[in-house]
Amino acid sequence: MAVRVFHCDDSHAFRVLVAELISDEPGIELVGEAAAAEAAIAGVSVCRPDVVLLDLRGGDLGLELITRVHVAAPDAAIVVLSGWDGPIDERALSARLDKGVSGQELARTIRSAAAARRMTDGIDRPGP
16 A cells, blocks of 8 residues: 655645655655645645645744644644754654655655554554
C-alpha cells in the first residue's frame, strides 16, 4: 500500500518540485496539495493522508496550522518542510526538514513518519 501524502506550501514552484520528487518514488503517492491553510484543512479532511508536509513560513501558514491539521486528520503524521527555523513543539511532529533536503531524504522521512504513525495506531499520542 502506498504512503498517501498531502503537501501544503504557499510556493507553487516548491509544490511542483515536491510533486516531481514524490512521483519518482515507488510506494509514495501525492494525494493532494494546497497553498493556504483553509484549503489544507479541507484537503486533509477529504484526502485522509498518511503524511502531511507543511510549510510554516509563508502566507497564512503558521504554527496554528499544526494544531488544525491534527484535528482534521488525527491519524496523519506531520512533517514540517520549511525554511523557517523558529521554535516548534516538536512533540506534535513526526519530523522537521529544511526545504533544502534531498529527494532521497524527503522520501526516507515520509516513509519513516508513516511507518511510525502506523505502529502507534490506537495509542494515545501527544497533541500539539
